[in-house]
Every structure is written in structure tokens, then in C-alpha cells.
């Protein structure tokens with residue numbers, strides 16, 4: 510492999526992009542703005558884009574290295590200093606820089622002094638030799654997996670606890686890019702309409718074997734036209750399975766307790782043939798707005814969107830009013846890392862209990878809404894047992910009138926018999942958990 514050559518200007522562009530990436534989301538816009546400032550174009554753009562994204566993917570690991578070297582979390586350092594160190598670690602530790610590039614890395618001390626404070630420049634100059642000489646100590650299996658697949662050690666430990674040696678297969682799958690997945694909206698189009706459109710655009714695609722209306726697009730292609738027309742919406746196969754398991758019927762009353770941006774609400778309205786009523790709750794105003802747009806585009810007529818805390822829903826609507834309740838609970842979302850690579854460094858082990866507490870309160874509300882004989886689906890896009898089997902076990906222990914309806918596919922049984930899990934490495938979709946419960950006493 511030839512040694513990596515980066516000019517001063519290219520390093521400056523990377524530093525600005527990394528710094529802006531903390532302020533502007535998605536990070537793609539930050540990169541575009543910074544690269545435009547330094548007139549990064551053509552081949553230069555492809556090369557620096559690759560480096561920029563690998564910094565984003567490795568961010569947690571890069572920050573751990575900085576912390577090891579400077580003794581404090583980089584999060585408390587000056588933002589210019591932090592961005593410069595992150596770029597320096599990427600270039601010096603993870604790549605093989607040419608001698609000239611190593612000199613340019615030294616020159617960054619001056620760049621830093623001008624951008625922020627001379628003290629930051631001195632500080633960086635002092636630390637740089639340690640960055641250039643850094644050699645990781647990989648003395649355990651968790652550390653090896655961390656360096657190979659870029660996940661926090663606590664997450665690796667947990668996945669190994671669940672899957673044993675199979676965990677490595679999962680970590681690998683979470684690093685692979687999933688094809689864009691869409692679900693045809695039968696309220697407005699047929700599967701043939703959508704496939705015909707993709708065919709005319711010369712795009713390769715495949716129909717999901719588990720959900721006939723889900724199509725995976727295999728070439729780089731933006732399906733926005735299909736979304737704008739309301740012919741399809743972005744949805745993963747595992748998410749589409751949730752509404753199919755709850756199986757609401759035309760004319761029923763349904764509550765979707767954490768509904769935005771409306772993927773499952775729209776799917777349930779389709780299954781109900783736009784007959785009946787869906788109350789779609791969410792606390793997040795921006796996400797409710799997106800949901801309203803989705804429901805309008807997809808011609809859903811039976812959903813009422815309500816911006817409120819799902820825990821208040823029984824007081825607002827009354828108890829026992831619903832034939833079905835969908836609780837697609839807020840969760841750590843670790844099952845979606847393949848779609849959101851930077852997420853792996855954002856969620857923290859210590860936050861899990863907070864999420865679980867909210868999930869417990871929401872499942873209690875969901876139950877109060879349900880009529881005897883009605884059914885509730887509890888789902889998450891997390892793979893952590895606390896958020897899944899843990900919540901369901903806790904709930905079943907409190908309610909004698911709750912009965913688990915065993916799920917027999919299309920995915921694998923969860924760690925509690927009768928529940929189900931979709932696994933990224935086994936099923937080629939996002940990680941998902943499902944438990945269907947019925948209220949006795951109809």
C-alpha cells in the first residue's frame with residue numbers, strides 16, 4: 510500500500526469538517542460545507558470523504574486513544590484542538606502517513622494557534638509525538654473485536670454473552686451497509702407499479718421473502734419519487750413485520766403509542782383498508798410533523814395524530830377502548846447501527862436503565878388502553894435483553910390477565926419462549942424484538 514499523502518490544505522479541510530460535524534447534522538452537510546471552503550473537488554474529494562467517514566465510524570475509539578494519551582476526555586478540550594487531534598490520530602494510528610504528511614501534522618500546531626489560542630497549539634505540539642508513536646495494547650478478545658469492528662467493549666461483552674462466538678458474525682453484519690428497503694403502500698399503488706417504475710429506471714431490486722410488499726433496492730438509487738407519490742415508504746422488513754403480527758382489521762380501534770414518523774401507523778391503516786380509527790401518539794413535535802406528511806402522502810384517512818406523552822393516553826382516551834395497541838417503544842436503537850453507524854458511540858450502558866423505566870411505564874399505559882380480548886404488540890429495535898424479554902417478563906409478572914401469544918416466525922425465537930427476534934446477521938435486516946400479548950376475559 511502506498512503511504513498516505515495529505516497536504517496542509519487537505520488536513521485543514523478535514524479538521525474543519527470534523528469540527529463542523531459536531532455542530533451540523535447530518536455529518537454529510539458539515540463535510541460538504543468544509544470541503545467547499547477549501548475547494549476540495551474531484552479525486553481529492555473522494556479520498557478525503559473516505560477519511561472523513563472513517564473518522565466518524567471510529568470516533569469513540571479515536572477519543573479513547575486521545576483520553577489515554579492526554580489523561581482527560583477529549584470532550585472537555587477546545588473544539589479546534591479536539592478536531593485536530595482526532596484527525597491526527599486517524600492519520601497516524603490507523604493509516605500509514607508519508608514522512609511529509611507527518612511533517613504537515615506537526616505544522617498543524619500553527620494552524621491551531623491561529624484558529625483558537627496559542628496554548629492549544631503548544632499543547633498539540635507536545636502531544637503529537639505520542640500520537641505518532643502510539644501502539645495499541647490488544648490483550649483480550651474484547652479488545653481485538655473492538656479494534657476489528659469498532660464497538661464499545663461493553664457492547665461487545667454483552668453481545669458475546671448473548672451469542673457466544675456468533676457475536677463476531679453479528680458485529681461484522683452491523684458494519685455492512687444494508688440496501689435501501691421500501692414498503693409498497695397498497696392504498697395507492699400495487700407491487701407491480703413500484704417494480705415497474707424501478708425496472709424503467711434500470712435499478713436492480715429484490716422482493717423480500719418474508720413480507721411481500723417490502724422491496725430491497727440493490728443499486729445506489731434515491732427512491733424519493735416513490736415516496737413523494739405515496740407509492741412507497743422507507744421501511745425495513747423487520748419493521749414491517751410488526752404491523753403484520755398485530756394484524757389490525759378494518760373497522761377496529763387501534764392505538765399506536767409511539768408512532769412517529771408513522772411507518773407502522775401507515776402500514777396498519779393499509780391493513781385496515783382505511784376503515785376504523787388509529788390514534789397515533791408521539792411526544793416529539795418534529796417527528797409528529799414528519800408523520801403527518803407521511804400519512805398525507807400515503808392517503809391514510811383514519812389516523813388522528815396526537816402530540817402527547819403516551820403515558821397519558823389512557824387518561825385522554827379512556828381505559829379499555831382499543832382492540833389493538835402497538836407499542837413500538839423508544840429504545841437504545843442498537844439494532845439499527847448498520848443504518849446509523851455513528852450511533853454505536855452515542856449510546857451508553859448507564860442509560861439503559863432509564864430507557865427501560867420509560868418502556869415499563871409505556872407498556873402499563875398500553876395495557877390500560879386495551880379491551881378484554883384485545884391484543885398488544887410490544888416491539889423495539891434494540892438487541893439488549895433488558896429492553897426486550899426483561900420488560901415483557903416484568904410486565905407478565907404483574908398482570909394475571911396477560912397472555913403471551915406465541916410467535917412462530919418469520920424470525921427466530923427470543924430468549925423468552927413465544928417472543929421473537931430478528932437478527933442482522935441471520936436475517937439481513939435490522940435487529941428487532943417482538944412480543945404479542947392478549948388480554949384475557951373477552
Ligand SMILES: C[S@@+](CC[C@H](N)C(=O)[O-])C[C@H]1O[C@@H](n2cnc3c(N)ncnc32)[C@H](O)[C@@H]1O
Nearest residue numbers: 767768770771772773791792793818819837839
Ligand atoms: C421506535 S420510534 C417509533 C417509530 C414508529 N413506530 C414508526 O414505525 O415509524 C419511538 C418513538 O417514541 C417516541 N417517544 C419517546 N418517548 C415517548 C413517550 N413518552 N410517549 C410517546 N412517544 C414517545 C419517540 O419520539 C419516537 O418517535
